[in-house]
Amino acid sequence: MSRYTVALAGNPNTGKSTLFNTLTGLRQHTGNWAGKTVMMAEGEFSYDKTTFRMIDLPGTYSLYSNSTDEEVARDYIIFEKPDVTIVVLDATSLERNLNLALQVLEMTNRAVVCINLIDEAKRLGVRIDLQKIEQRLGVPTVAISARNRIGIDKLLKQVKLVASGQINPHPIHIQYSDEIERKLAELEPSIRENLGSQYPTRWIALRLLDGDESLLSSLKKRMNEVTPDSVREVASYGRTACH
Amino acid sequence: MPTTSVPLSNAKSGTHIRLNRIEVQGVLRRRLLDLGFVPGNVVEVLQKSPLGDPIAFRVNNTTIALRKEESSLIFGDIIGGETS
Amino acid sequence: MAEPLATNASDPLDTLLSKARTLADGETVRDGIVSDIYRTTRDICAESVHYEDKKKLQSTYRLDKIVTSPIWGFPIMLAILGAVFWITIAGANVPSQMIFRFFAIVEGYITAGFQALHAPDWLHGVLVLGFFRGTSWVVSVMLPPMAIFFPVFALLENFGYLPRVAFNMDRLFKKSGGHGKQALTMSMGFGCNAAAILSTRIIESPRERMLAILTNNFVPCNGRWPTLILLSSLFMAAGVASGLQTLATASVVMGMVMIGIVVTLTVSWVLSKTALRGVPTHYTLELPPYRRPQIWKTILLSSKEKSLNVLMRAIIVAAPAGVITWILGNVFVGGDSILNHMAAFFDPFAHAIGLDGFIIMAFILGLPANEVVLPILLMGYMSSGAMVDADGLDNIKEIFLQHGWTWLTALNMMLFSLLHYPCGTTLYNIYKETKSTKWTILSAVIPLGIAIAVTFVTAQLVRAFGWV
Incomplete structure (x- = not known):
């Protein structure tokens, strides 16, 4: 039986936690993460003979490190590389919510966009052309109502397809102003040279241009930690094996 | 055409304002942009808190409350009253 | 140890950043x-979203026109708060009595069992009168109000009302130098101060976060509700016509909450003018659309997450506290129990602030958890000779009266409970969150000082006017 990790991202008040509760039921607990002062809930659910570990990232308006919440959410997506990131959007205020979705799609292509509160939107006279949005975003897009369990099956199907690699989405490429694009083009080669391809190059370039110091310190910490840590881990495995 | 740019804090409830200038700096500027306080966007002034401050604004179909310290640094042109 | 690696690895990043900076x-x-x-x-x-009618979309916010209106905003807030208390008090009364009686019956059987086995008296004392009785009192006093309060509060939270409270109260907090979100962390404190300390993480600015941490204690937590509710129903609402007693109790409890809020704002204001000087930082507050909460799911989750956790914690603390209290009350030195000696020691001071030595003892022994203060107090009284079998809540009043209680004792115990230091778990969390011994100590000393001052002034005034 395979096991995948799913991260839940989204604005505050989009019903992200409702979806989390709907999927994991009472199989969840909250915990502190990596020394950061932010709580994240973690839970588990099964779908189609597959177990999914789900992390409810803090609800944020963006991932541009304006707050600890945003840093934690960003670091999780970039460094922990979940198999799928579900971006939960509020169907009644897509303008703002898509803002976050686009930011996530710049970081990872393994994403599923989940438009929540679709029944509420319908009731309020908001008509959403799902196919068009999916076509523009370039990742599977599903409309659901977490509280009334509408569309959950469709969502999980897409999540599994992306997690298992059966779908390899090509997300939208945001076109920036010529000036920014020119600067990006100048930065990207040296990023690829220094960091390899383990991180999304264009996104790193954007963050650097933006002067995102917190991302940089996270990156540094990672690079310093990875080698000694993995060595230590191997050593301890060895010890356990000896017993 | 000379515009009558007003700070959000001075606008009456019910007015719609097209933003043209955000003079907040730093992290809060980013936060405001994230929330949709972007030049060109239209914001509706909703209501004041019972104690007069903060004021709630409608932006991108969401309601965001700002204190006077911030809303007095966001400027725009009045484009309509109660109706629209 | 990873020094060379570290410099090697971060160098290119710095180069990258400086390159980006120039660009x-x-x-x-x-x-x-x-x-x-x-x-x-x-x-x-x-191209993909079409609004049939923007007006309809805004209808989800219709309530805000009333709930945050200049005229109705605050009355509605008070009414909702009062209603939550009323529901809690009215609903908890009968089940509390039932659980109380149930445990009394069980205790009778256990005692019979001990006698049948010819168990020594001290063993029966420690295990049954100490351990079992202490625990069962905590359960019967705490479980019903908690089982009602937490879910009701969670429903209110899920409905989306709390941000409106923050919106209404923001100006008060701004004036007192605090963060607008302090209103939210305060509301969390109604449930549990220890949890609320963790929730202050939503406040980014360290100065304002510290204010929220230091003042959170002034919101009565679940461990103190039973004390407030019981005392106000026994002493404050006693003279009111029976039909209105619950209402009177709820009003007194609400009055206590108001006092707590006033103290919160005052202390924040004083601190932000002195030790924690600074101007309030910016903030944005979203007022999300109102949503009908998922009633059963909310009740289940809040019962599991909160009620059960808090109850377990209370029991874990109550059991040893019960044992210790029994031992202190039954080990005799020089003709009197240790408990009585200690109570006598505190008596002069306690009298000055309108309490008695046993109450002070109960608050000291109750440091690990506020929940056990009342049970410890009762056990202290009962072990000191006046053996009344508390088989109902009415008898509790008898016990108090026999020990010279007046309405002033009740009032001051409520005030002291509202204001005194936070419980051990909360202090531990404060230390974990602030990593500062100084602030942790201050977070206990400031409230204690205020509690003593307020009860002292109250006691002296009431006595000076000859009201008791």
Whole structure:
């Protein structure tokens, strides 16, 4: 039986936690993460003979490190590389919510966009052309109502397809102003040279241009930690094996 | 055409304002942009808190409350009253 | 140990950053990025989202016109708060009595069992009168109000009302130098101060977060509700016509909460003018649309997450506290129990603030958890000779009266409970969150000082006017 990790991202008040509760039921607990002062809930659910570990990232308006919440959410997506990131959007205020979705799609292509509160939107006279949005975003897009369990099956199907690699989405490429694009083009080669391809190059370039110091310190910490840590881990495995 | 740019804090409830200038700096500027306080966007002034401050604004179909310290640094042109 | 590695690895990053810095020129790039993303989202929305009627969309906010209106905003807030207390008090009364009686019956059987086995008296004392009785009192006093309060509060929270409270109260907090979100962490404190300390993480500025941490204690937590509710129903609402007693109790409890809020704002104000000087930082507050909460799910989850946790914690603390109290009350030195000696020691001071030595003892022994203060007090009284079998809540009043209680004792015990230091778990959390011994100590000393001052003034005034 395979096991995948799913991260839940989204604005505050989009019903992200409702979806989390709907999927994991009472199989969840909250915990502190990596020394950061932010709580994240973690839970588990099964779908189609597959177990999914789900992390409810803090609800944020963006991932541009304006707050600890945003840093934690960003670091999780970039460094922990979940198999799928579900971006939960509020169907009644897509303008703002898509803002976050686009930011996530710049970081990872393994994403599923989940438009929540679709029944509420319908009731309020908001008509959403799902196919068009999916076509523009370039990742599977599903409309659901977490509280009334509408569309959950469709969502999980897409999540599994992306997690298992059966779908390899090509997300939208945001076109920036010529000036920014020119600067990006100048930065990207040296990023690829220094960091390899383990991180999304264009996104790193954007963050650097933006002067995102917190991302940089996270990156540094990672690079310093990875080698000694993995060595230590191997050593301890060895010890356990000896017993 | 000379515009009558007003700070959000001075606008009456019910007015719609097209933003043209955000003079907040730093992290809060980013936060405001994230929330949709972007030049060109239209914001509706909703209501004041019972104690007069903060004021709630409608932006991108969401309601965001700002204190006077911030809303007095966001400027725009009045484009309509109660109706629209 | 990873020194060489570290420098090697971060060097290229620094080079990258300096390269990026020369390319970027300040805010313009930032604004450019955000507005380009926004342009894209607007594009997408323009072609795929259609609003039939914007007015309809805004109808979800209709309630705000009333709930945050200059006239009705505050009355509605008070009414909702009062209603939550009323529901809790009215609903908890009968089950509390039932659980109380149930445990009394069980205790009878256990005692019979001990006698049948010819168990020594001290063993029966420690295990049954100490351990079992202490625990069962905590359960019967705490479980019903908690089982009602937490879910009701969670429903209110899920409905979306709390941000409106923050919106209404923001100006008060701004004036007192605090963060607007302090209203939210305060509401969390109604459930549990220890949990609320963790929730202050939503406040980014360290100064304002410290204010929220230091003042959170002034919101009565679940461990103190039973004390407040019981005392106000026994002493404050006693003279009121029976039909209105619950209402009177709820009003007195609400009055206590108001006092707590006033003290919170005052202490915040004083601190932000002295030790924690500074101006309030900016903040944005979203007022999310009102949503009908998922009633059963909310009740289940809040029962599991909160009620059960808090109850377990209370039991874990209550059991040893019961044992210790029994031992202190039954080990005799020089003709009197240790408990009585200690109570006598505190008596003069306690009298000055309108309490008695046993109450002070109960608060000291109750440091690990406020829940056990009342049970410890009762056990203290009962072990000191006046053996009344507390088989109902009415008898509790008898016990108090036999020990010379007046309404002033009740009032001051309520005030002291409201204001005194936070419980051990909360202090531990404060230490964990602030990593500062100084602030942890201050977070206990400041409230204690205020509690003593307030009860002292109250006691002296009431006595000076000859009201008791």
